[in-house]
Amino acid sequence: MSHTTGSHRRFIYLATIITAVGGMLFGYDTGIISSAILYLKEQFHMSPILEEAVVSAVLIGAVLGAAVSGYLADQYGRRRVIIISAIIFILSSIETAFAGSVVQLIIGRIIVGIAIGLASCIAPLYISEISIPKIRGKLVGFNQLAITIGILIAYLVGFGFSYEVGNWHWMFLTAIIPAALLGVGMFFMPRSPRWLMKQGKPDQAKLVLEKLRPQSVIQSEIENIQATLCSEENNKINIFTNPKVKAVLIIGALLSIIQQVTGINVIIYYSATIFKMAHVHSDSHAILSSVYVGIVNVFFTIVSMMLVDHWGRRKLLLTSLYGMIIGLVLMAVFFMLPQLSSALDILVLVSVLIYIAAFAVGLGPIFWLLTAELFPLEVRGRCMSVVVVLNWLFNLILGLSFLSIVDAISAAGCFWLLAGLSILSVIYVYKRVPETKGKTLEEIQNELILH
Ligand code: BGC
Helix, strand or coil: CCCCCHHHHHHHHHHHHHHHHHHHHHHHHHHCHHHHHHHHHHHHCCCHHHHHHHHHHHHHHHHHHHHHHHHHHHHHCHHHHHHHHHHHHHHHHHHHHCCCCHHHHHHHHHHHHHHHHHHHHHHHHHHHHHCCHHHHHHHHHHHHHHHHHHHHHHHHHHHHHCCCCCCHHHHHHCCHHHHHHHHHHHHCCCCCHHHHHHCCCHHHHHHHHHHHCCHHHHHHHHHHHHHHHHHHHCCCCCCCCCHHHHHHHHHHHHHHHHHHHCCHHHHHHHHHHHHHHCCCCCHHHHHHHHHHHHHHHHHHHHHHHHHHHHHCHHHHHHHHHHHHHHHHHHHHHHHHCHHHHHHHHHHHHHHHHHHHHHHHHCHHHHHHHHHHHHCCHHHHHHHHHHHHHHHHHHHHHHHHHHHHHHHHHHHHHHHHHHHHHHHHHHHHHHHHCCCCCCCCHHHHHHHHHHC
């Protein structure tokens, strides 16, 4: 099943890379607001409440987009939803770039968020359904790599503008280039063979598989997919009540919450603020330190892609959480010791980098990989929707509450709290998360659901 020739493999990589552009927009559009807001608040004379509304609008949109993504993907197909998300990206980027009022800005950002929510759910799903087991971890990892590259570009743009008056119009408008690439590129990519099977179109699925696999393995793949569908065909599954689906849905949901409540976006959104708390005096230096965070995030995501199909998902996830705990405990301790004050900036930078490297090597990419692997084909889109909605919701909650938590219990208290949540996460992952390395999606489904 896992044999492919060079040309098939190249085609799978091409489809993966084009799809992953959706991840880049996710990273760029969530990251760019922290720089753009500096200029927006001056131009529109925003109150702090309006400022928060503009910053969080994209996350609210993402919750909405993710909520409908699964239904749309099951109904109309994965590829079509990605193309729709690209069109929404283009239109909403133009709308935000030329917004003449705060209301227009907020509406534009919510719609950008809807596109992000759609793409964040469907891109990993589509990649996992066209790929082969042997390299599925690496391929779905491209999506996370693209997210991290998008975040890094947003940091670099922010840094570039930190010395002069920024032009926020361009910050939003540039997103239309990758969005157009995504839309046009996807137009030429095949539909997901698994979705076609689910729609009862084995002949078309076979045609798609001929582009992705050598002839000799196609028939058995078709039969395996068909077998998993047959076992559920007569039975319209309710994902919240069917006990077997519910069991995997809980694993996906908890992993999704774990990915957020262990603090990643506290670092991604507030790294410059954290460096300023650690006595980095100039804005530019604080933003430059964030650029280091972005670079380490990209680099260790690549390391993860090289390891995931050999080490497996569980080992990387656990290693990742251990590293994150070390980073968080160090941050907490450094912020607690006034005698370290003169070296606080460098110590905090090092501990943040340990944390981000650890996240990037495991919890970042592997959460998205597992959600695309765990659910049965019949309900894959709907289950992913639930899990991804939770991810954006907790992203929003943490993003909005970090500064108030620091106010209430200090920066050290906040990092202790995140370390505590990470320790609980280790226990959960150790006990409950299954290993999916090297198995076909149908084998995973048979092991987790049917038995
Ligand atoms: C997470 C995002 C996060 C990003 C950082 C993704 O896997 O879902 O919330 O901002 O990683 O690289």
